Amino acid sequence: MKLFLGTLMLSILLMSCAQESAQEEDAAKFKAVDVKNMDRSVKPGDDFNQYANGGWIKNNPVPDDKTQFGSFSILYDNNQIKLQELVLEAAEAHAPKGSIAQKIGDFYNSGMDTLSIDKLGMEPIVKDLEQIDAIKSNSELLPYIAEMQTKGSNSLFYFFGSQDDKNSSMVIANFYQGGLGLPDRDYYLSDDPRSAEMRTAYVAHIQRMFELAGCKADDAASHAKRIMALETRLAEASFTRLENRDPFTTYNKMSIAELQELAPQVDWKAYFTALGLPDLAEINVRQKPFIQETAKMLQEVALDDWKSYFKWNVINSAAGYLSSDFEQANFEFYGTMLSGQKVQRPRWKRVLGNTSGSMGEAIGKLYVEKYFPPEAKERMLKLVSNLRLSLANRIDNLDWMTEETKVLAHEKLDAINVKVGYPNKWTDYTDLKIEEGQYYQNIINARIFSFNEDIAKIGKPHDKEEWGMTPQTVNAYYSPNANEIVFPAAILQPPFFFMDQDDAVNYGAIGVVIGHEMTHGFDDQGRNYDKVGNLNNWWKEDDAKAFEEKAQQIIDLFNNYTELDSLHVDGELTIGENIADFGGLNISWDAFQKTEQAKTTDKIDGFTPQQRFFLSYAGVWRQNILDKELARRLKEDVHSPGDARINVPLYNMDVFYQAFDIDETAKRYRAPEDRAVIW
Numbered sequence: 001m002k003l004f005l006g007t008l009m010l011s012i013l014l015m016s017c018a019q020e021s022a023q024e025e026d027a028a029k030f031k032a033v034d035v036k037n038m039d040r041s042v043k044p045g046d047d048f049n050q051y052a053n054g055g056w057i058k059n060n061p062v063p064d065d066k067t068q069f070g071s072f073s074i075l076y077d078n079n080q081i082k083l084q085e086l087v088l089e090a091a092e093a094h095a096p097k098g099s100i101a102q103k104i105g106d107f108y109n110s111g112m113d114t115l116s117i118d119k120l121g122m123e124p125i126v127k128d129l130e131q132i133d134a135i136k137s138n139s140e141l142l143p144y145i146a147e148m149q150t151k152g153s154n155s156l157f158y159f160f161g162s163q164d165d166k167n168s169s170m171v172i173a174n175f176y177q178g179g180l181g182l183p184d185r186d187y188y189l190s191d192d193p194r195s196a197e198m199r200t201a202y203v204a205h206i207q208r209m210f211e212l213a214g215c216k217a218d219d220a221a222s223h224a225k226r227i228m229a230l231e232t233r234l235a236e237a238s239f240t241r242l243e244n245r246d247p248f249t250t251y252n253k254m255s256i257a258e259l260q261e262l263a264p265q266v267d268w269k270a271y272f273t274a275l276g277l278p279d280l281a282e283i284n285v286r287q288k289p290f291i292q293e294t295a296k297m298l299q300e301v302a303l304d305d306w307k308s309y310f311k312w313n314v315i316n317s318a319a320g321y322l323s324s325d326f327e328q329a330n331f332e333f334y335g336t337m338l339s340g341q342k343v344q345r346p347r348w349k350r351v352l353g354n355t356s357g358s359m360g361e362a363i364g365k366l367y368v369e370k371y372f373p374p375e376a377k378e379r380m381l382k383l384v385s386n387l388r389l390s391l392a393n394r395i396d397n398l399d400w401m402t403e404e405t406k407v408l409a410h411e412k413l414d415a416i417n418v419k420v421g422y423p424n425k426w427t428d429y430t431d432l433k434i435e436e437g438q439y440y441q442n443i444i445n446a447r448i449f450s451f452n453e454d455i456a457k458i459g460k461p462h463d464k465e466e467w468g469m470t471p472q473t474v475n476a477y478y479s480p481n482a483n484e485i486v487f488p489a490a491i492l493q494p495p496f497f498f499m500d501q502d503d504a505v506n507y508g509a510i511g512v513v514i515g516h517e518m519t520h521g522f523d524d525q526g527r528n529y530d531k532v533g534n535l536n537n538w539w540k541e542d543d544a545k546a547f548e549e550k551a552q553q554i555i556d557l558f559n560n561y562t563e564l565d566s567l568h569v570d571g572e573l574t575i576g577e578n579i580a581d582f583g584g585l586n587i588s589w590d591a592f593q594k595t596e597q598a599k600t601t602d603k604i605d606g607f608t609p610q611q612r613f614f615l616s617y618a619g620v621w622r623q624n625i626l627d628k629e630l631a632r633r634l635k636e637d638v639h640s641p642g643d644a645r646i647n648v649p650l651y652n653m654d655v656f657y658q659a660f661d662i663d664e665t666a667k668r669y670r671a672p673e674d675r676a677v678i679w
């Protein structure tokens with residue numbers, strides 16, 4: 001349950017992606033390039049996604065318990081099965097109390113014990129609701145929020161530690177906007193029909209949940225109305241997703257006295273005391289207007305409205321772990337209404353996800369011992385070093401960057417730290433208490449553990465051994481503050497990494513992922529950080545201007561890419577990820593050229609090495625997605641949808657045209673002088 005929100009981690013796919021497949025395909029048999037997945041009635045120059053993936057797209061509709069389905073899903077699913085085996089082994093070991101195996105086993109079993117969970121109903125949250133009823137005045141609200149945060153429940157705003165953007169060797173405290181039950185501020189404020197529909201459904205959902213919690217219909221409706229009004233005011237004070245991408249406006253380090261001046265309506269000293277940090281010296285207020293408005297509201301808004309709001313937070317954040325009536329209602333709104341998912345994932349997968357989310361590195365340690373071959377790490381390190389050389393070479397050859405800035409770009413590239421597989425140092429779970437038959441309490445205990453772990457870091461040097469993802473996570477990331485790229489063990493499997501297939505398919509998949517993560521150090525956000533991870537403008541003005549012009553070209557390309565009826569990709573929101581995809585492809589292609597295979601045109605399964613590179617890349621991003629989920633992601637996800645990740649960058653690469661003999665008669669042909677490239 002790590003909080004990713006404030007710590008900038010630029011990943012290869014949606015962070016909260018928890019998709020998996022019903023189709024269990026053996027990873028070892030996964031072919032990177034397979035004609036049965038293609039549609040050769042379409043020309044590669046007209047629609048490469050359809051050409052490379054048309055067969056697969058036709059034969060693999062989204063299963064009922066999912067909102068999207070792609071290559072990732074197959075890997076994710078295989079991984080779930082491995083994780084379940086580990087967890088069941090732990091559960092069956094009847095290990096001594098306090099051991100890791102006992103904790104993993106009891107956590108999982110407590111979640112699977114639906115008989116006990118259903119019998120308890122809403123019992124686990126009754127005390128929390130009574131505590132809210134006992135609040136007597138508005139001045140008690142902020143200390144109450146602090147107390148909830150110590151239990152890992154962040155209503156209204158988030159509090160957490162992260163590397164200081166301007167002094168990355170140290171960890172500082174942060175405030176980050178929050179408090180909304182819908183996934184984004186725009187749902188409250190936009191007048192498009194989809195947002196309006198979601199607002200109506202959300203109010204009905206709140207009412208339904210209060211009724212489940214024992215309220216009369218009239219009272220429940222009144223709660224819902226007032227909660228919606230309060231959240232709408234919070235939404236108005238919130239930054240947009242785009243504003244939150246700006247590392248400069250979200251850096252506002254101040255002393256507690258300055259915070260008191262910024263938002264004087266509440267007693268911040270009392271808040272930090274309740275949080276267990278009475279001597280905290282400074283804090284980075286990521287969104288100043290939000291904290292100002294929150295303080296005002298804590299003073300102005302009627303206490304009864306606040307009580308409704310905090311009760312809703314308790315019910316809403318617990319709903320997924322309570323009896324099946326709560327859980328099902330919660331799913332019907334957050335799964336079906338927002339994303340179109342028809343049925344819930346099987347319970348074992350949900351509980352497994354929560355177990356892995358709560359005790360990530362405990363399970364991760366077992367995972368790598370059993371499933372991660374040391375040869376994979378060696379091969380990865382070699383690939384990373386080849387990719388680093390090819391990016392260095394590309395920097396030397398840039399025609400838009402001055403020599404002075406190039407020197408600093410090289411320094412930053414050379415300094416990128418690489419982590420592969422798993423951490424050298426594991427989290428110690430001694431202080432985490434897990435008991436059988438106490439699912440909800442176990443969830444809370446894990447949140448408390450995570451909160452304590454987090455605040456213990458504040459005010460101390462950043463620990464370079466720390467990982468922001470667990471080894472069993474199918475993803476990868478770049479951290480601008482640490483200037484490092486990180487590849488968890490679980491991504492080193494097909495369709496990314498093929499231990500025994502040719503170089504072309506590996507460079508087209510995991511090679512591009514490596515290049516993607518490296519490029520994040522030089523995307524529109526990452527380029528603002530220097531080689532030690534400080535927010536520090538190392539660019540000459542003309543170079544920055546040239547970069548921005550080139551980035552604008554990519555923004556325009558995606559803004560013009562239509563997905564669903566009139567919906568298009570948001571070129572500005574996705575620019576960082578798109579720059580990383582463009583860079584990843586070019587860098588990996590160059591590195592691939594140094595291999596023996598790239599010097600030949602020997603076909604495998606009917607395709608040249610050059611063609612296999614691009615087909616393998618397209619295989620990574622093939623996807624079917626529900627309309628509702630697509631509409632949601634176009635608003636919220638900084639990553640472009642799979643088809644755009646294929647069909648936009650490739651038609652901007654000269655070598656792609658050569659590999660498939662594409663000429664100017666092709667539908668997606670772009671003239672050489674119009675092709676975008678930055679890195």
Ligand SMILES: [Zn+2]
Nearest residue numbers: 010011012580
């Ligand atoms: Zn990324």
